[in-house]
Amino acid sequence: MQLHQALDHIDGLLDLIAPLLTEGHPEAIEQAMQQLRDSMGAFVQLAQRFEAQDFTPENVAHMQRISERLGQIRAHIAKVGAINSQQLQALMPQQSSAHTYGASKLPPGAAASVARLYHVSG
Numbered sequence: 001m002q003l004h005q006a007l008d009h010i011d012g013l014l015d016l017i018a019p020l021l022t023e024g025h026p027e028a029i030e031q032a033m034q035q036l037r038d039s040m041g042a043f044v045q046l047a048q049r050f051e052a053q054d055f056t057p058e059n060v061a062h063m064q065r066i067s068e069r070l071g072q073i074r075a076h077i078a079k080v081g082a083i084n085s086q087q088l089q090a091l092m093p094q095q096s097s098a099h100t101y102g103a104s105k106l107p108p109g110a111a112a113s114v115a116r117l118y119h120v121s122g
Contacts, residue, residue, distance in 0.1 A: 014069050
């Protein structure tokens with residue numbers, strides 16, 4: 001495989017991922033991102049075998065464009081994650097550690113248990 005072919009393959013994966021991020025299909029995004037990670041790993045292994053003359057100005061510019069696109073995707077994912085986190089926090093606030101009846105300020109053993117508070121003696 002030539003360097004430009006490997007770069008074109010990664011570009012194609014980025015073209016696939018970009019619309020998925022806006023459509024909100026988590027399973028498809030996960031699969032595409034896994035495929036991208038695998039391809040990037042393979043590219044790193046493959047790039048080590050290329051000679052210096054393979055890294056032409058066009059290929060270097062192509063790698064820089066890919067790097068910029070990856071940065072944009074990373075920023076988009078971080079932004080969507082922050083928005084989702086805020087929306088989730090608004091819908092489901094975190095539970096406090098205090099129970100419904102509150103924590104007792106008395107030392108252990110000095111306070112009546114919840115069961116005794118509602119026990120009717122007779």
